[in-house]
Amino acid sequence: MSRPRERVCLQDGLKLDLNRLARKGFVRQGANIGVRGITWTHSYWGDVATGMISADMSGKEEGWFRIQLGSLDQWITLTARPRHFGGQQWYFVCPVRNRLVSVLWKPNGATRFCSRQTWGRQVAYQSQFNDPTNRAHAGKARIKSKLIADLDPDEWDFPPKPKWMRWATYNAYSDRHDRYDDVLDCGLIALAAKFYGK
Incomplete structure (x- = not known):
């Protein structure tokens, strides 16, 4: 059974991922980046949400990151x-815990x-808010998104192996996909027994 929503969902808030910002060119090692949206x-x-960021990573071991948002x-x-x-x-230094992290959250x-x-x-x-059935659906969707490449997602429940993927990796995805199917089948059987058992 899923947990009652007493806590705030982290993904519903805002996230700063320093590695992703670097890949997208928002921050760059050895450079002082001006203000960017x-x-x-x-x-x-x-x-x-929309905000402005700037960063200075020109120092050898230390720099700063500024976020302006409302x-x-x-x-x-x-x-x-x-x-x-x-x-x-490079890492953020958490303003409260003083620990090195790559991701900061604002719930x-x-x-x-x-x-x-x-x-x-x-x-x-x-x-953490999902029940086993929703976790199984989410797991199947994750596997499908990793394998689908340029194929039509509506045509495939479980896509064929991409050329670049090793067979061992593909078989592991296949086994995990089958386990998610088993969870969904058990849920349908329990639901049918509940519905028709009375």
Whole structure:
């Protein structure tokens, strides 16, 4: 049975992922990035929020990140740590916990971005609100999105192996997909027994 919604869903709020921002060109190692616009979108609601960000990663080991969003004007310290095989990895420093994190969250109703650990039991991930049937549907959708490539998603319940994927990986996805199907079948059998058993 799913948990009652006493906690705020983390994914309904805003997220700052430093690695994703770097991939998209919003921040760049060794550079001071001027002010840039950023928009958060939701697959169902569309555009959720719009703000401005700027960052300075020109220092060797320290920098800063600024987010302006409505009345929020937050400065976040950035720090770099060496990687095992050379280069550096940049992290946010959580303003509350002082721990290094790649992702900061601002749940609905919060006044600033902080690490997941800061919010503690006030928040939960979307999957924690799902019952086993919804988890199985979400799991099947995730597997399908990884395998579908340029095929028509409506034609395939379980897509064929992409050329670039190893057979062992594809077979693991297949086994997991079958387990999700078993969960859904058990749910249908229980529902039918409940409905027709009376």
